[in-house]
Amino acid sequence: MAKPHNSGIKISDFKTHCLRLLDETGKKGKEYTILKKGVPLARVVPVKKPKKIVRRGSLKGLATLEGDIVYVSFSEDWDVLK
Secondary structure, three states: OOOOEOOEEEHHHHHHOHHHHHHHHHHHOOOEEEEEOOEEEEEEOOOOOOOOOOOOOOOOOOOOOOOOOOOOOOOOOOHHHO
């Protein structure tokens, strides 16, 4: 397979070695310009790493429950209920 260079990689070579090239893109950050009949057709570039996802339970200890969580009376808070 021809090594990619400034002008890119032929689409037939990309098709033949697609999985390996995608692995190199993901692991090493390599970029490829895919050529069809010498004309740039597409680019393969690494994606940005996603931000860390907040998992359930990661806020543990930041809030507390006070009182009865089964029954709540708002009568003291709302004048309309008096």
